[in-house]
Amino acid sequence: MDEKKEISFRVQRFDPQLDTGIYYDNFRITIEKGVTILRALNYIKDNIDSKLTFRVFCQAGICGSCAMRVNGVSKLACMTQVWTELETSSENDLILIEPIKNFSLIRDLVVEMEPLVEKLKNYYSWVKPKMPASEMGKKEFSISEETFQKYDQATDCILCASCVSECLMMEVNPEYISPVILLKSYRMNVDERDAMNEVRLKKVASDKGVWDCTHCYKCVEHCVKNIDIMKGIHELRHEAMTKGLHRSEGAKHAQAFFNDIKRKGHLVEATLIPRTLGIFKTLKMVPTAIKMFFKGRMPPVFVRSIPHKRYVKKIYKNLKKGNYSSKR
Numbered sequence: 001m002d003e004k005k006e007i008s009f010r011v012q013r014f015d016p017q018l019d020t021g022i023y024y025d026n027f028r029i030t031i032e033k034g035v036t037i038l039r040a041l042n043y044i045k046d047n048i049d050s051k052l053t054f055r056v057f058c059q060a061g062i063c064g065s066c067a068m069r070v071n072g073v074s075k076l077a078c079m080t081q082v083w084t085e086l087e088t089s090s091e092n093d094l095i096l097i098e099p100i101k102n103f104s105l106i107r108d109l110v111v112e113m114e115p116l117v118e119k120l121k122n123y124y125s126w127v128k129p130k131m132p133a134s135e136m137g138k139k140e141f142s143i144s145e146e147t148f149q150k151y152d153q154a155t156d157c158i159l160c161a162s163c164v165s166e167c168l169m170m171e172v173n174p175e176y177i178s179p180v181i182l183l184k185s186y187r188m189n190v191d192e193r194d195a196m197n198e199v200r201l202k203k204v205a206s207d208k209g210v211w212d213c214t215h216c217y218k219c220v221e222h223c224v225k226n227i228d229i230m231k232g233i234h235e236l237r238h239e240a241m242t243k244g245l246h247r248s249e250g251a252k253h254a255q256a257f258f259n260d261i262k263r264k265g266h267l268v269e270a271t272l273i274p275r276t277l278g279i280f281k282t283l284k285m286v287p288t289a290i291k292m293f294f295k296g297r298m299p300p301v302f303v304r305s306i307p308h309k310r311y312v313k314k315i316y317k318n319l320k321k322g323n324y325s326s327k328r
């Protein structure tokens with residue numbers, strides 16, 4: 001006998017022609033085990049409220065259209081099981097459905113993807129072939145196995161924007177390049193057939209780019225294809241540094257971190273800001289520093305002796321040599 005349950009779907013709604021703000025509708029339906037969130041929404045649309053609006057295409061985890069937040073987490077509706085979600089639901093037999101975050105809302109669960117498309121264009125998220133057009137099609141334009149291995153995982157990206165929805169930096173600054181564009185930039189930049197490496201890298205390493213990532217790892221945690229997005233971000237940073245693109249504040253900040261660990265085995269927080277922003281910008285921050293001082297949130301000027309500093313320096317040295325070992 002099929003297992004069945006009555007389940008409530010609390011779905012975020014918004015019709016720009018009728019509503020001044022968002023609200024939630026509750027739909028209570030009977031669901032069998034094995035049904036996806038997308039099938040449940042289709043049922044609601046076909047049988048209860050035909051106005052319910054969401055994007056869907058492949059229904060097989062390939063096109064990325066159906067990304068939405070299920071119980072507060074960005075996922076593909078077509079790949080997410082209702083019964084599995086019930087296990088993590090904060091309320092019994094209730095599933096919360098909302099649009100992905102960090103995009104403006106068009107209607108119900110549909111968001112405006114145009115800013116992401118613009119970023120794909122602005123950051124040159126495609127391979128521009130080195131091979132002249134006259135030779136195209138006449139001979140093979142292949143890549144090495146080694147290169148393929150570097151970007152293979154990144155090609156699994158289906159542009160669903162779940163990582164963008166979960167990115168903490170995007171919440172603070174919508175102009176931030178975004179995790180998916182960084183991933184695409186990495187994928188294109190390691191491709192030896194590409195002729196735009198330098199231009200792309202310069203763009204990615206500028207303001208609002210790769211240095212603004214806060215390392216929260218939310219993108220990795222929530223990528224629907226389990227792609228290690230941070231690997232791409234680290235590789236892009238490394239490439240920017242080795243190619244001399246270290247003038248941005250983000251690059252200077254990272255360099256100050258490296259230098260502290262290399263020389264002292266700990267961070268000298270009191271001087272991190274001037275080394276990152278320069279003296280002029282630091283002086284402008286004096287009022288903020290005074291406020292922080294009175295709230296007891298200033299970093300210590302004199303660093304207390306930290307145990308195992310030599311060990312930390314040794315880790316750094318070994319990492320630089322590429323032979324990290326946890327032995328002291």
Ligand code: SF4
Nearest residue numbers: 167213214216217219
């Ligand atoms: S690690 Fe960086 S790119 Fe990824 S979610 Fe956090 S801030 Fe965004």
Ligand code: SF4
Nearest residue numbers: 157158160161163223
């Ligand atoms: S990186 Fe992952 S979560 Fe982000 S758009 Fe691509 S597939 Fe979706």
Ligand code: FES
Nearest residue numbers: 059063064066078
């Ligand atoms: S409908 Fe295509 S990924 Fe879900």
